[in-house]
Amino acid sequence: MLRGRDIISVNELSRQDFERIFDAADEILEAPGKWSSVLRGKIMATAFFEPSTRTRLSFHTAMLRLGGEVVDLGEVEKSSMAKGENLSDTIRMLDSYSDVIVMRHRLEGAAKLAAEIAEKPVINAGDGSRNHPTQAMIDLYAIRRFHGRIDGLTIGVLGDLKYGRATNSFIAALAKFRVERIYLISPPQLRVRDDTRELLSEAGIEFKEVERLEDVIGELDVLYASRIQKERFPDPSEYELVRGSYVITAETLKGARSSLTILHPLPRVDEISFEVDSTPHAKYFEQAALGVPVRMALLKLILVG
Amino acid sequence: MLRGRDIISVNELSRQDFERIFDAADEILEAPGKWSSVLRGKIMATAFFEPSTRTRLSFHTAMLRLGGEVVDLGEVEKSSMAKGENLSDTIRMLDSYSDVIVMRHRLEGAAKLAAEIAEKPVINAGDGSRNHPTQAMIDLYAIRRFHGRIDGLTIGVLGDLKYGRATNSFIAALAKFRVERIYLISPPQLRVRDDTRELLSEAGIEFKEVERLEDVIGELDVLYASRIQKERFPDPSEYELVRGSYVITAETLKGARSSLTILHPLPRVDEISFEVDSTPHAKYFEQAALGVPVRMALLKLILVG
Amino acid sequence: MLRGRDIISVNELSRQDFERIFDAADEILEAPGKWSSVLRGKIMATAFFEPSTRTRLSFHTAMLRLGGEVVDLGEVEKSSMAKGENLSDTIRMLDSYSDVIVMRHRLEGAAKLAAEIAEKPVINAGDGSRNHPTQAMIDLYAIRRFHGRIDGLTIGVLGDLKYGRATNSFIAALAKFRVERIYLISPPQLRVRDDTRELLSEAGIEFKEVERLEDVIGELDVLYASRIQKERFPDPSEYELVRGSYVITAETLKGARSSLTILHPLPRVDEISFEVDSTPHAKYFEQAALGVPVRMALLKLILVG
Numbered sequence: 001m002l003r004g005r006d007i008i009s010v011n012e013l014s015r016q017d018f019e020r021i022f023d024a025a026d027e028i029l030e031a032p033g034k035w036s037s038v039l040r041g042k043i044m045a046t047a048f049f050e051p052s053t054r055t056r057l058s059f060h061t062a063m064l065r066l067g068g069e070v071v072d073l074g075e076v077e078k079s080s081m082a083k084g085e086n087l088s089d090t091i092r093m094l095d096s097y098s099d100v101i102v103m104r105h106r107l108e109g110a111a112k113l114a115a116e117i118a119e120k121p122v123i124n125a126g127d128g129s130r131n132h133p134t135q136a137m138i139d140l141y142a143i144r145r146f147h148g149r150i151d152g153l154t155i156g157v158l159g160d161l162k163y164g165r166a167t168n169s170f171i172a173a174l175a176k177f178r179v180e181r182i183y184l185i186s187p188p189q190l191r192v193r194d195d196t197r198e199l200l201s202e203a204g205i206e207f208k209e210v211e212r213l214e215d216v217i218g219e220l221d222v223l224y225a226s227r228i229q230k231e232r233f234p235d236p237s238e239y240e241l242v243r244g245s246y247v248i249t250a251e252t253l254k255g256a257r258s259s260l261t262i263l264h265p266l267p268r269v270d271e272i273s274f275e276v277d278s279t280p281h282a283k284y285f286e287q288a289a290l291g292v293p294v295r296m297a298l299l300k301l302i303l304v305g
Numbered sequence: 306m307l308r309g310r311d312i313i314s315v316n317e318l319s320r321q322d323f324e325r326i327f328d329a330a331d332e333i334l335e336a337p338g339k340w341s342s343v344l345r346g347k348i349m350a351t352a353f354f355e356p357s358t359r360t361r362l363s364f365h366t367a368m369l370r371l372g373g374e375v376v377d378l379g380e381v382e383k384s385s386m387a388k389g390e391n392l393s394d395t396i397r398m399l400d401s402y403s404d405v406i407v408m409r410h411r412l413e414g415a416a417k418l419a420a421e422i423a424e425k426p427v428i429n430a431g432d433g434s435r436n437h438p439t440q441a442m443i444d445l446y447a448i449r450r451f452h453g454r455i456d457g458l459t460i461g462v463l464g465d466l467k468y469g470r471a472t473n474s475f476i477a478a479l480a481k482f483r484v485e486r487i488y489l490i491s492p493p494q495l496r497v498r499d500d501t502r503e504l505l506s507e508a509g510i511e512f513k514e515v516e517r518l519e520d521v522i523g524e525l526d527v528l529y530a531s532r533i534q535k536e537r538f539p540d541p542s543e544y545e546l547v548r549g550s551y552v553i554t555a556e557t558l559k560g561a562r563s564s565l566t567i568l569h570p571l572p573r574v575d576e577i578s579f580e581v582d583s584t585p586h587a588k589y590f591e592q593a594a595l596g597v598p599v600r601m602a603l604l605k606l607i608l609v610g
Numbered sequence: 611m612l613r614g615r616d617i618i619s620v621n622e623l624s625r626q627d628f629e630r631i632f633d634a635a636d637e638i639l640e641a642p643g644k645w646s647s648v649l650r651g652k653i654m655a656t657a658f659f660e661p662s663t664r665t666r667l668s669f670h671t672a673m674l675r676l677g678g679e680v681v682d683l684g685e686v687e688k689s690s691m692a693k694g695e696n697l698s699d700t701i702r703m704l705d706s707y708s709d710v711i712v713m714r715h716r717l718e719g720a721a722k723l724a725a726e727i728a729e730k731p732v733i734n735a736g737d738g739s740r741n742h743p744t745q746a747m748i749d750l751y752a753i754r755r756f757h758g759r760i761d762g763l764t765i766g767v768l769g770d771l772k773y774g775r776a777t778n779s780f781i782a783a784l785a786k787f788r789v790e791r792i793y794l795i796s797p798p799q800l801r802v803r804d805d806t807r808e809l810l811s812e813a814g815i816e817f818k819e820v821e822r823l824e825d826v827i828g829e830l831d832v833l834y835a836s837r838i839q840k841e842r843f844p845d846p847s848e849y850e851l852v853r854g855s856y857v858i859t860a861e862t863l864k865g866a867r868s869s870l871t872i873l874h875p876l877p878r879v880d881e882i883s884f885e886v887d888s889t890p891h892a893k894y895f896e897q898a899a900l901g902v903p904v905r906m907a908l909l910k911l912i913l914v915g
Contacts, residue, residue, distance in 0.1 A: 036651050041341050043369055045362075053690035054703055057655075057681050061707040064653055064679040069369040071362050075380075075685075080358035083532075085572035093359055093571070096594035097366040227693075266703070267695035285699075289706035346646050348674055350667075374674040376667050383685070385663040388837075390877035394895075398664055398876070401899035402671040 003305040006115035007123045007298065009131045010172040018176060022141050024297035025290070032065070032293075038300050039068035045098035047073040047090070048125070049081075049105040054266055054288065055125045055135070059102050062295035068303075071097060091117045100303055103127075121302050132165040135265055136173035138294045139166075142287035143222055146261045151178040154219050158185040158246055159226035159271065161192040163233070166265040167226050171196055175203040182207040183216045187242045190228070213246065218255045223248075223281075225264045225271055249273040253281060263287050308610035311420035312428045312603065314436045315477040323481060327446050329602035330595070337370070337598075343605055344373035350403035352378040352395070353430070354386075354410040359571055359593065360430045360440070364407050367600035373608075376402060396422045405608055408432075426607050437470040440570050441478035443599045444471075447592035448527055451566045456483040459524050463490040463551055464531035464576065466497040468538070471570040472531050476501055480508040487512040488521045492547045495533070518551065523560045528553075528586075530569045530576055554578040558586060568592050613915040616725035617733045617908065619741045620782040628786060632751050634907035635900070642675070642903075648910050649678035655708035657683040657700070658735070659691075659715040664876055664898065665735045665745070669712050672905035678913075681708060701727045710913055713737075731912050742775040745875055746783035748904045749776075752897035753832055756871045761788040764829050768795040768856055769836035769881065771802040773843070776875040777836050781806055785813040792817040793826045797852045800838070823856065828865045833858075833891075835874045835881055859883040863891060873897050 002017060028035055044063045048056050060070050073079055073094065081090055087110065094101050095118040103114055108128025115122040126132040143150050155174060161167050161184055171192070174182060182200065184192055184207055191209060200207045210216055217223070225248055233239040247270060248262065264272060264284040276282050307322060333340055349368045353361050365375050378384055378399065386395055392415065399406050400423040408419055413433025420427040431437040448455050460479060466472050466489055476497065479487060487505065489497055489512055496514060505512045515521055522528070530553055538544040552575060553567065569577060569589040581587050612627060638645055654673045658666050670680050683689055683704065691700055697720065704711050705728040713724055718738025725732040736742040753760050765784060771777050771794055781802065784792060792810065794802055794817055801819055810817045820826055827833070835858055843849040857880060858872065874882060874894040886892050 033651070041338070041370075043366060051689070051692075053683065053700075057683070057703070057707055060681045061653060064681065065651075071365045071369065073358065073362070079356070080572040082356075083572050084574035089572060090358075092590050093362070093593060096590070097362055097597055267690040267693050267699060269694035285702050285706070288703060292707055346643070346675075348671060376670045376674065378663065378667070380685075383661040383663075385877040387661075388877050389879035394877060395663075397895050398667070398898060401895070402667055402902055 001305070002298070002301040003303075004121055005302060006121050007133050007302070008111050008115055009124065010133045010136050010169050010176075013133065013173075013176070015176040018137065018140060018173065021137055021294065021297045021301065022144055024301060025141055025293040028293040028296050035066055035296065035300070037067040039063065039066040039303055042068040042099045042303055043071060043097065044068055044299065045071050045073065045094040045101050046125075047094060047101065047103040049076050049103065049110070050126070052104050052126065054291065055104065058291035059125065059295055061292050062299055065292065066296055066300060068299070087113065088117050094118070095120050100299065123298070123302070126165055129163045129165050130168045132169040134295060134298060135166050136169040137298065138287065138291050139170050139224065139263060139265070140173050140177070141294050142263055142283065142290050143261070145290065146283055146286075147221060150174075152180050153221040154180045154183070155222045155224065156183040156185055156213070156216055156220045157224045157226075158213060158248075160190045160228045161186045161196070162190045163229065164226050167224070168196065170224055172199060175199050175205055179205060181205075181219075183220065184209045185211070185213050185216065185246075187211065187245060189238060190242060213248070213252060214255065217252065217260075218257065220257065220260055223260060223262045225262060225268075227265075227267065227269055227271055247271055247273060248276055250275045250279065253279065256281065306610070307603070307606040308608075309426055310607060311426050312438050312607070313416050313420055314429065315438045315441050315474050315481075318438065318478075318481070320481040323442065323445060323478065326442055326599065326602045326606065327449055329606060330446055330598040333598040333601050340371055340601065340605070342372040344368065344371040344608055347373040347404045347608055348376060348402065349373055349604065350376050350378065350399040350406050352399060352406065352408040354381050354408065354415070355431070357409050357431065359596065360409065363596035364430065364600050366597050367604055370597065371601055371605060373604070392418065393422050399423070400425050405604065428603070428607070431470055434468045434470050435473045437474040439600060439603060440471050441474035442603065443592065443596050444475050444529065444568060444570070445478050445482070446599050447568055447588065447595050448566070450595065451588055451591075452526060455479075457485050458526040459485045459488070460527045460529065461488040461490050461518070461521055461525045462529045462531075463518060463553075465495045465533045466491045466501070467495045468534065469531050472529070473501065475529055477504060480504050480510055484510060486510075486524075488525065489514045490516070490518050490521065490551075492516065492550060494543060495547060518553070518557060519560065522557065522565075523562065525562065525565055528565060528567045530567060530573075532570075532572065532574060532576055552576055552578060553581055555580045555584065558584065561586065611915070612908070612911040613913075614731055615912060616731050617743050617912070618721050618725055619734065620743045620746050620779050620786075623743065623783075623786070625786040628747065628750060628783065631747055631904065631907045631911060632754055634911060635751055635903040638903040638906050645676055645906065645910070647677040649673065649676040649913055652678040652709045652913055653681060653707065654678055654909065655681050655683065655704040655711050656735075657704060657711065657713040659686050659713065659720070660736070662714050662736065664901065665714065668901035669735065669905055671902050672909055675902065676906055676910060678909070697723065698727050704728070705730050710909065733908070733912070736775055739773045739775050740778045742779040744905060744908060745776050746779040747908065748897065748901050749780050749834065749873060749875070750783050750787070751904050752873055752893065752900050753871070755900065756893055756896075757831060760784075762790050763831040764790045764793070765832045765834065766793040766795050766823070766826055766830045767834045767836075768823060768858075770800045770838045771796045771806070772800045773839065774836050777834070778806065780834055782809060785809050785815055789815060791815075791829075793830065794819045795821070795823050795826065795856075797821065797855060799848060800852065823858070823862060824865065827862065827870075828867065830866065830870055833870060833872045835872060835878075837875075837877065837879060837881055857881055857883060858886055860885045860889065863889065866891065
């Protein structure tokens with residue numbers, strides 16, 4: 001049951017939760033017209049304490065496509081928080097106006113704190129460097145759409161595995177399924193943290209940490225690429241060292257399986273070369289479009305079951 | 306009759322106007338579902354020339370909960386006014402697009418000017434240092450909800466009584482009712498202005514200006530606290546002098562009546578200590594939540610009677 | 611047929627296209643209530659890479675008045691583009707969320723590029739210094755409303771004829787009709803470009819370039835004034851030279867026909883003196899109000915035919 005629940009972290013979600021959301025998203029894609037009044041009279045409040053275009057817009061679109069409405073906190077620099085209000089009081093305000101709160105925050109734990117204060121469900125649209133549960137839903141749903149299944153696949157996760165909240169959430173979500181193997185592909189300074197290794201081991205998932213994509217590209221069913229986010233680096237010079245060293249080009253893909261799909265949470269900067277866009281491997285735009293039905297499914301299940 | 310009227314200042318509203326709004330808000334709280342299509346097809350334009358989170362969001366929420374829609378002018382720094390357009394032309398634009406205009410402005414008289422230009426009703430969401438009529442509606446409605454009446458109560462108003470538009474509007478609204486007594490609690494440099502004293506005297510309201518909350522706390526039914534807004538002070542050093550000297554703590558409340566309710570227009574910074582939140586006196590979050598039904602009632606009465 | 615089409619430039623529109631939009635706008639003004647659910651379930655995405663208050667708000671209003679919904683990209687400085695995303699990827703995102711994209715951009719050709727990428731129709735809400743097709747629709751529709759016709763009229767276009775996207779689009783649109791004569795009134799450095807002269811010649815329109823409004827004011831049926839936009843000048847000192855030299859005052863209008871109408875795309879700064887507002891010539895506020903029915907007509911015709 002997802003009705004009334006907070007969605008803070010992948011860790012609190014079961015495989016069954018994911019599959020219930022995926023099944024609902026399937027139904028939405030089959031007959032979108034049937035869902036256009038499901039949330040009539042409901043209001044979603046969005047609070048992006050850290051800006052996000054794709055996540056914010058796809059949540060807005062999802063709510064509107066279900067017949068609901070949206071109020072947006074707007075820019076934090078212009079908000080009551082700029083007058084010195086604390087996060088708790090701001091959340092209490094949103095809680096009293098809306099039926100569900102969607103929030104993003106720079107700091108880890110902010111969404112959890114909000115969920116403790118709010119009576120209405122809180123959906124974490126990304127906080128800190130680990131949690132972005134709705135992105136993970138979209139990523140796994142994309143795999144299920146493109147490959148027909150998640151179990152049994154060999155999946156490469158490329159990029160910033162230490163600071164990236166999308167990659168961390170993706171890996172944690174994969175651990176709920178019976179994938180064949182995970183390749184963790186990153187420069188040494190951006191390797192996964194110990195708790196991720198433990199998570200995978202406990203789940204009994206075979207994984208291997210490698211530095212070079214070309215060593216494993218031929219084995220992959222799915223390659224999950226991600227942006228190396230400058231803002232996550234404590235030291236900018238550390239960023240310059242790795243920047244561009246993991247660019248995917250047509251050349252890179254020569255050894256790939258014909259059925260390989262490339263995913264990316266977007267936006268990308270230069271980590272996937274534009275020439276890749278026109279190959280059959282490029283699935284990141286389709287994946288991004290799935291953000292709307294997945295978020296529609298989630299909002300519907302949380303608000304009316 | 307409120308239909309078609311501009312709401313610029315508390316002074317233009319009668320006790321009967323207030324009570325009509327309160328009665329409508331009561332009806333909304335009793336059966337919110339009945340109101341969800343009342344403003345179908347109507348558009349509210351919001352123009353916050355001075356940012357405001359709570360007021361803007363609760364107006365948005367109110368309009369959406371009535372089935373209406375909202376267009377927002379957005380940031381003034383990015384608007385046509387940044388290109389040099391005057392306020393009159395901007396208001397004419399909003400007037401031609403929408404059915405009602407809600408505006409906030411730094412300058413006293415801006416809302417009145419807008420109302421003279423616009424054919425559609427204009428609601429002042431705060432201008433200058435005196436007028437914030439919808440906040441006063443919420444404040445008095447909160448008292449009626451929590452105490453069952455306004456007449457006969459002893460009310461303390463604490464903080465910035467000179468520059469505060471919320472406190473000024475609250476006091477002016479109280480003068481429409483038969484309260485027992487008002488204590489005006491402030492440091493000497495933030496005392497009410499002469500016109501407020503005259504207003505209260507003419508209304509036959511007993512009031513007393515005091516400097517220390519502890520001297521009167523035991524007599525109060527309602528304590529209305531407010532933020533001492535730095536931006537209202539011509540001189541920053543004047544602000545530093547009074548900052549923090551009127552903080553309400555659990556200690557402060559030791560001599561209070563058990564039925565005392567504390568109100569605050571929010572956001573608060575440090576003028577109410579967090580430990581107070583969990584006392585039965587703390588009613589400011591519930592008060593803030595009443596912003597939606599009160600603004601729903603007002604919009605409904607103005608737009609469709 | 612306008613259904614499914616991109617609206618990038620006036621050049622791609624026929625006289626018949628304009629007239630179809632005008633006829634639909636007439637119908638909307640006659641019976642606005644009949645249109646309130648025409649776009650139920652449709653979403654318009656707006657992307658103002660360059661800020662615009664009037665155009666953005668009137669598009670929002672138009673979509674809402676047709677029963678549709680709006681998602682807005684928001685400030686570019688806070689968007690995924692600030693993270694380094696290219697325009698194409700941003701457009702692909704909007705394309706996958708919405709049913710129609712309305713965009714403004716500083717650079718000429720941006721809307722055309724977007725239209726090539728997006729599957730959904732793209733409406734150019736202004737790009738570069740030439741294209742603002744929906745403004746031209748409003749301007750010509752205003753003439754038709756105020757004069758009953760466009761053919762046979764003598765029209766003066768005043769101001770920045772070189773860099774002004776509104777004036778350029780207006781002139782290009784006039785060339786689709788059989789106007790009597792066009793006076794192009796500007797300082798020497800802001801004269802129309804050669805391609806505009808060619809366009810008018812090829813259309814067989816009589817036109818004359820003049821420097822002084824007073825020389826032709828008595829002949830005009832319509833005077834289209836425009837803001838001389840500082841931001842369009844490569845050299846600020848060039849701006850200071852012409853600033854204010856084309857201000858329309860009551861004095862200017864002494865020699866005008868009694869039936870002269872003055873139009874302006876707004877916002878104005880000081881190019882039309884406020885004393886003119888109260889003359890019967892001043893039609894710019896009524897013209898601006900027509901932005902909503904014209905954009906309603908266009909959205910309706912593009913989305914559902």
